[in-house]
Amino acid sequence: MPSGGGGDGGPTETGFSQRVGDADREAVAAQLRDHFADGRLTHEELNERLDQAFAAKTEADLNTVMRDLPHVSRPFADAPTGAAWQGQARPGPPPGGGRGPGSPIEFRLDTGSGVPTYLQLVQQVEHALRLGYLKPGDQLPKVRDVVSSLAINPNTVLKAYRELETKGLAAGRPGQGTFVQATLSQVALPELNTLRRSLLGWLSTADAAGLDEDGIVALFTSALRDFHEGRGRPSGRRGAAGDETEGVA
Numbered sequence: 001m002p003s004g005g006g007g008d009g010g011p012t013e014t015g016f017s018q019r020v021g022d023a024d025r026e027a028v029a030a031q032l033r034d035h036f037a038d039g040r041l042t043h044e045e046l047n048e049r050l051d052q053a054f055a056a057k058t059e060a061d062l063n064t065v066m067r068d069l070p071h072v073s074r075p076f077a078d079a080p081t082g083a084a085w086q087g088q089a090r091p092g093p094p095p096g097g098g099r100g101p102g103s104p105i106e107f108r109l110d111t112g113s114g115v116p117t118y119l120q121l122v123q124q125v126e127h128a129l130r131l132g133y134l135k136p137g138d139q140l141p142k143v144r145d146v147v148s149s150l151a152i153n154p155n156t157v158l159k160a161y162r163e164l165e166t167k168g169l170a171a172g173r174p175g176q177g178t179f180v181q182a183t184l185s186q187v188a189l190p191e192l193n194t195l196r197r198s199l200l201g202w203l204s205t206a207d208a209a210g211l212d213e214d215g216i217v218a219l220f221t222s223a224l225r226d227f228h229e230g231r232g233r234p235s236g237r238r239g240a241a242g243d244e245t246e247g248v249a
Contacts, residue, residue: 018059028053028062033143033154035069039175047162050155103141105134109150117152121160129169129184131192140170140178 029050036046052065105128107121115123128134143157161178164170171181206216 020056020059020062024059024062025053025056028056028065029154031066031069036174040069042174047158103139103145104128105138105141107141107146107150109152118156118160118163121146121157122163125160125164125169125180126184129180134180134183136180136183138180139176140164140180142177 032041032046032049032053035041041049049065053062056062056065105124107124109117109120113120125134125140140161143154143161146152146157147154161170161172164178165172169180169182169184170178172178203216206219211219
């Protein structure tokens with residue numbers, strides 16, 4: 001049953017007017033995501049009901065959110081709390097990164113990069129598209145798999161996938177997951193392999209010279225900037241800001 005007024009600090013009432021806390025809202029949100037994964041809700045319906053769930057004040061509000069949907073186990077007590085979704089109370093993730101069965105890519109997080117988590121996921125998909133690791137029709141890791149392996153909030157994964165959909169790079173299929181819809185401009189795979197081997201050789205030379213990772217990044221960034229300036233091209237990263245989807249095919 002709902003945890004009462006602890007999450008909101010308000011008085012506890014009786015019946016369907018009983019106030020609910022954050023754990024109760026998260027429990028309903030978890031059920032909504034399960035219903036989306038099972039094909040009972042579209043992406044738009046999921047987002048609408050999630051907004052309603054997190055704005056809910058009473059048990060009656062949450063019952064309205066779950067209208068016409070069957071309950072999955074117990075609606076409140078079985079779901080993890082907000083702290084668990086944030087990785088503070090969730091059991092440790094299994095080995096590896098955020099890759100689900102059937103997906104050719106694996107998400108990894110760099111907690112020290114300063115880049116928002118959702119944007120790291122978006123960038124990793126874009127990099128995989130540019131390098132040919134992903135192609136139209138490939139499935140992205142399922143939300144629940146990414147949440148389980150990386151111990152992050154499911155809303156973060158949903159935000160990343162919505163961003164990819166906005167860019168025209170992916171599309172959700174109710175009950176199935178999110179799939180690559182378009183690719184980005186890329187060099188043919190044989191040329192990429194040759195370039196990769198050359199770059200690995202350069203990295204070995206830099207490492208032997210005593211450069212650490214930060215030093216290698218600084219040197220490469222400086223050389224890349226000089227290269228662009230020599231060609232009369234702006235030194236900013238291609239695809240930044242509004243040009244991120246340049247080359248969508």
